[in-house]
Amino acid sequence: MRRKVAAVSRSRRTPYLQAEFDDAIWKVVSRIRPGRVMSYGAVARAAGYPRHARMVGRSLGRAPTPLPWHRVVRSDLTLAFAPGSERYAEQRRRLADEGVGLEADRVVPTESDSIEDLDRLLWGSPVS
DNA sequence: CCCTTGACTATCT
């Protein structure tokens, strides 16, 4: 059923529907492969909403169905939650379970991952 | 309206 979030943005710039935004974001996140991570900004761009990195976390918090939210990290590969917080611990645990290397609060890129293509590499595989 | 707050980022020092 259609959620009735009437929340049309009151922004002076880009009018947008929260429901559509959420659907786009959730779809992208649900496709991140296990053992891989993607940045908030990359998710936003892949969903068609450049410059909306800050909105991604908000959207994930609204997700009704289980989503691999733990695969979304900052562009510098650090976790966005406060170290010591419950959600921080949860994210670390889930990533570790998938074999993702962690150094302090930062994901350790695989040797095959190159910094320049993080967007694509983090995504996992070319969108086909 | 104005101001503050974030699950953010790119770019300087």
Next chain:
DNA sequence: GAGATAGCCAAGG
């Protein structure tokens, strides 16, 4: 590489 800074943008007070 760690901080500081300036953009970013929707929500909520």
